[in-house]
Amino acid sequence: MNRQDAAHALQEQDGNAEEGREFHYTARDFSRVVRLIRERAGIRLNASKEQMVYSRLVRRVRSLGEASFQSYLDRLEAQPDSPEWQLFINALTTNLTEFFREAHHFDLLRVHLQQHAGAGRYRIWCAASSTGEEPYSLAMTVLEGLQGNTFDVEIIASDLDTHVLAVASAAIYPLERLDKLSSERKRAFFLRGKGERAGFARLKSEVREMVDFRQINLQHEHWPLEGRFDAIFCRNVMIYFDQAAQRRILLRIAALLKPHGLLCVGHSESLHFMGDVFRPCGRTAYVPSEAFMQKAAS
Ligand SMILES: C[S@@+](CC[C@H](N)C(=O)[O-])C[C@H]1O[C@@H](n2cnc3c(N)ncnc32)[C@H](O)[C@@H]1O
Numbered sequence: 001m002n003r004q005d006a007a008h009a010l011q012e013q014d015g016n017a018e019e020g021r022e023f024h025y026t027a028r029d030f031s032r033v034v035r036l037i038r039e040r041a042g043i044r045l046n047a048s049k050e051q052m053v054y055s056r057l058v059r060r061v062r063s064l065g066e067a068s069f070q071s072y073l074d075r076l077e078a079q080p081d082s083p084e085w086q087l088f089i090n091a092l093t094t095n096l097t098e099f100f101r102e103a104h105h106f107d108l109l110r111v112h113l114q115q116h117a118g119a120g121r122y123r124i125w126c127a128a129s130s131t132g133e134e135p136y137s138l139a140m141t142v143l144e145g146l147q148g149n150t151f152d153v154e155i156i157a158s159d160l161d162t163h164v165l166a167v168a169s170a171a172i173y174p175l176e177r178l179d180k181l182s183s184e185r186k187r188a189f190f191l192r193g194k195g196e197r198a199g200f201a202r203l204k205s206e207v208r209e210m211v212d213f214r215q216i217n218l219q220h221e222h223w224p225l226e227g228r229f230d231a232i233f234c235r236n237v238m239i240y241f242d243q244a245a246q247r248r249i250l251l252r253i254a255a256l257l258k259p260h261g262l263l264c265v266g267h268s269e270s271l272h273f274m275g276d277v278f279r280p281c282g283r284t285a286y287v288p289s290e291a292f293m294q295k296a297a298s
Contacts, residue, residue: 023061025054029069033057036076037092040085041160042219043240045092056091060084090163094240097130099181100137102235105264108282109138109231110145112262116230117151123229125256127218128237129157132168132211133177136203138233139210140189156225158216165213171203218249228258236266243273250274254288255296262287 030050037043045053057069064084066072076084100106109124116122124142126135135157142153159165172193178186178201189207193200216223218237232253238246253263254277263278263286265271271278271286278286288296 021054023058023066024068024070026070029073030054032073033092036073037089040219041089041093041217041240042242042245043092044242053092057088060087060091086162090161093161093164095130095161095164096236097133099133099177101134102264102267102284104283105233105235105285106137106141108262108264108285109141112231112260113142113145113151113153116260117146117149117153121152121154122231123227124153124155124231124233125225125229126155126157126211127216127232127234127253129159129164129168129213130161131164132157132171132213133173134233134235135168135211135213136171136189136207139207140185142210143189143207153210155211156214157211158214160215160217162215165215168211169213171208172197172200173202175199175201219245223252225256229256229261230258231262231264232257233264235264236269238269239266247274251277254278254292257288259293260287 027050030053033053034045037045054069057072061069061072064072064075066075076082076088113122124138126138129135135155138155142155146153157168159168175192178190186201189204190201191204193202214224216225218234219241234249234253238249241249250271257263262281265284265286267284269284271280274286275289277289277292279289281287
């Protein structure tokens with residue numbers, strides 16, 4: 001890291017470094033970003049995120065050689081189809097995840113799989129898959145649950161952010177990311193890097209090949225998905241959306257589930273406001289309600 005990069009890094013760490021800011025950034029610029037990311041991705045940013053927005057977008061402003069946040073945002077808004085929009089979105093998403101996060105859902109899936117696999121293809125959609133730890137944990141759960149049986153299982157994983165999708169497809173992780181995994185899982189599912197790849201591990205091809213990654217914006221009218229699912233994991237993404245958007249998305253998810261289909265959401269995403277559509281079946285886990293299924297069938 002050269003001295004200038006180090007200065008930038010320090011500046012980004014310091015949430016109150018207004019005076020040391022490299023680019024002019026006003027409350028108006030922040031409000032514009034809030035509006036634009038909401039329109040494009042449904043993501044709500046509250047007032048406490050003002051410094052975070054600066055830190056996340058400053059690289060984009062710098063690398064385009066813009067003089068200020070205002071000129072960067074002018075450029076963006078002047079070109080609604082510019083590829084810069086994707087980089088703007090990628091910079092503003094929060095991608096925190098880990099292998100077997102909220103592990104109780106994977107236990108539930110194992111049981112669900114045993115109950116329903118074998119009756120045709122068992123299909124899973126992981127709807128905000130970030131850097132891949134979640135869908136690969138689903139794939140590992142499936143491999144462990146099938147114990148050599150050859151049931152037909154399909155896993156589709158999607159995210160809005162193209163950068164995390166690329167990381168997920170590569171399936172290479174720093175060894176620290178595997179710290180909480182048992183040594184059996186590490187041995188069974190990962191290959192340790194050597195030479196240039198020392199300090200990293202890659203998922204074995206049998207796990208990688210089980211997951212089909214694609215870009216899906218949950219706020220878009222069209223989701224490139226066909227058929228119904230046995231299980232949908234849509235975890236820790238709806239917290240970024242307002243309740244009207246959550247309801248719209250959850251109704252579409254309900255319609256994509258088979259009657260016994262399992263929906264898992266994040267730990268702070270209780271669906272109490274969706275009682276007409278989903279019935280709880282475990283901690284932050286749901287199945288479509290009978291009333292919803294009857295209505296959908298009529
Ligand atoms: C906090 S991560 C959650 C990752 C994973 N589901 C988990 O629980 O560990 C949220 C993910 O949602 C994605 N996301 C945000 N807005 C989205 C949208 N409108 N459509 C699809 N994915 C979105 C982000 O890119 C990010 O990877």
